[in-house]
Amino acid sequence: MKQEANMAKILIIDDDPDIVLALRLSLQAAGHEVFDARSGEEGLSRLPQINPDLIILDVMMGTATEGFQIALQLRSPDPRSPLAAYSHIPIVMLTALHSTTDLRFAPDADYLPVDAFIDKPIDPDQLVNTVNALLARQRA
C-alpha cells in the first residue's frame, strides 16, 4: 500500500452521530482516514468498498446486542461466508456496560471475538493509543 506508515482506514459503526464525531475528530487528528456507518447492516455492506484496516463497533445500537452480533458475524469461522475475507480486521468495541474506572471484561476469543474495549465517554488519548497499538500489531 502506498499509504503513510501510521495512517489507516478506520470504519466506525455507531448510531450515535455525536460519538461518531468525537471519534472522527480524535482519529483524524492522529492522521487516520475515518469512515462511518449508522448501523451494523450498513457497516457490513460497505466493507468491500472501504476495505478498512480497523473497525470500531458500538455495542448497543438498534438492539442491546447488535454490536455483539456484528462482531460474531465478522469473525464467523465459516469460510463460505462473504465476510470471511474481513475476519482478520481488528475490532475495537465501544461499551457503555462498565464505567471507565470500574469493571471491564477482558476480550474473550470464545465469547466475544473483539480485540479491545473502549468505554464511553471516549478519551481521545486512550482511543488513539489503543487503535495505534492494534494497527501496529496487525502490520507486524
Next chain:
Amino acid sequence: MNEADLLKNSARLIRMRWLAGLAILIATPISATLLSIPLPVPALLGLGVAILACNALLWALARHAQMYREVRTLLAIGQVAFDWLALAVFVHLTGGIESPAVLFFLFHVLLAAMLLPLPITSLYAGLVIVVVAGVAGLEASGLLPHYHVLTGLSPDLHRNALYIAAILFFFSLTVLVTVMLIVPIMRDLRERQRQITLLYESIQTLSSSLDLAHVLDQLAMGIAHALQAKAASIRLLDETGEQLKIAAAYGLSQRYLEKGPVKVTCSPIDQDALRGRPVIVEDTTQDGRFQYPSEVLAEGIRSVLCVPLIGRRGPLGVLRVYGWRPGFFSPQDAELVTAIARQGAMAIENAMAYAELRRADETRAQFVRAVTHELRAPVAAAQSLLRTVVRELAGELNDLQRDILSRLSERLDVLQMLINDLLDLAAGKVEGLEGELTPLSLEAAVLGVVDRLSSQAQEKAIDLRVNYVPRGLTVMASEQGLERIFLNLIGNAIKYTPAGGKVTVTLEQRNDEAVISVADTGIGIPESDLPHLFEEFYRASNVKQLGITGTGLGLAIVKDLVERYGGRVSVRSTLGEGTTFTVVLPLAG
C-alpha cells in the same frame, strides 16, 4: 410397626411386667394363707422371681436397643417368647384349663393386634388357642401334673372331655371375635395416622416454599400419595374466573392434561366444589357431570374426589384426586383432603403474592435500567465531544474557554458517576432476586482490586497495603459484585485520605466467616452521619463541605451486595483520624 413404636411399647411392657411379677409375689402368699387356697406357693413365688429377673434383663437390653439393631430384634422376640412362657406356666400353676387366668391370653391378642401386621395377629391368635389347648391336653393326659386350685370344683374336671371342649370352644371364639373386632379398628387407626403424618409433612413443605410451581406440584403429589390414589391435579381459575386451567398434576398422562381448560359453567362438579363443598364421584361411568367424559374414562379414572381451594379472598381453584376403581373415596378422605386443601390454598396464595412482588420489583429495576441507559448515552456523547474540544482537536482555545470547558467536563464526570452507580444499584437488585452465586476466591478479588487501585494510591502518595495470610478463603458471591464491594471501599479510603496517608486492608478468618477491614488515616466521618452512611444518596456533611465529589450511592451498593451474600458491613470512625469499614462474609462450603 416402626422402631420408635417398638421402643416405646417395650418400655410400657417392661413397666407392666414389673407389676405382674410383684403382684404374683404378693398375692400368692396372701391367697394361700388368708384365703386358704391350695396354691403351689414355692413354684408361683419362683415364677414371680423369674419374671422380675427376666424383666431386669429386658430392661437392660432396652437401654441399649436405641444403638444396636440386633439388640432391638432380640428384644422384640425375647419379650414375646418370655411372656408366652410365663403366662403358660402361670395358667398351669393356677389350675390349667380351670384357671380364670386363661383370660389373660386376651391381653396378648390385643397387644399383637396393636403392634403387629394383620396376618401375624391372626397367626398369633391361633397360637394362643394352641397353647391353652396344649396345657389342657398335657394335664388331662397326666403328662403334666394338675394343680387343683379351685377346691369347690370337681377334682376330675380337668380330665372331663366335655368341659375341656366347652372351655376351649368359647375361649377360641372369644379370641377370634376379639381379633375380628380389633383388627379393622386398628387398621383404620393406622391408616389415619399415616395420612395425618403425610398431611403434616405436606403442609410443612408447602408453607416453607414461595415457589408457586413447587407448592402446586408438592400438593398434587402429596395428596395422591396420602390417599394412595391414581392421580391428583390442581386447577386454578383464570383471570376471568370462568375457566379452570391445569396448574399442576401428578400421575396423569400428557394427553389427558392437553384436553383443554374446564369451563366452570359446563362442570357442575367444579361449580359445587368452588362453592366450598367437596364432591365425590363414586363411579365415573354412571356420572353425567363431566365436560370431557370420554377422556376421563380413557385415562382409567373411575372415581373422583373434588375439593375447593379457597383463599382469603375467595376460591382459587379446585383440587381433584382420581381413583382407579369406583367408590375409592370415603367421606373421611374428603375431610382430609379438604383440610390439606385449606392449607394448600394459603400456601398457593403466599406464593402468588410473592411472585407478584417479584414481578413488581423486576419491572421497577428494569425501568431504572432503561432510564439509566437513556441518561447515560447523551452524557457519554457530550463528554466525548467535550474532551476532543478540551484537547484542542477541534481548534485552539483561549485560557478562559479551556477553563470553562474543563469545569463543564468535570460536572459531566460527576453526572456520569451518578448514573453508573444508579445502574449498578438497579442491576444489583434484579440480580439479587435471581440469586446466582458461585464460590469465589476472596483473596484474589481483594488483591485484584488493590492492584488496580495501586496507581491511584501512588499518585496521592498513599501507602496502600494488604495484611493477610493466604488461606484460600472462598465466599459465595458474583464476581463483579465482590470486586465492586472492595473497589468502592478501598477507592473511598484512597479518595478521603489526604496525601501521605495510609490505607490498610486486612483479611482474616474468624470461625466460619471471612472478615475484611479497610482502614484509612483519612478525614473521618462525623458521628451524627454514621447511622445514615449506608443510605442511598446520603453523603457525610464534612465531605460536602470539603467539596469532594461523589454520588452517595457507593456505600449503599456495598451494603446491598454484602447483604445479598449473607454478610454484614459496619463502620467505625474518628473525625480527623480515620475510618475503618469492616465486611463480614460467610465462607462457602
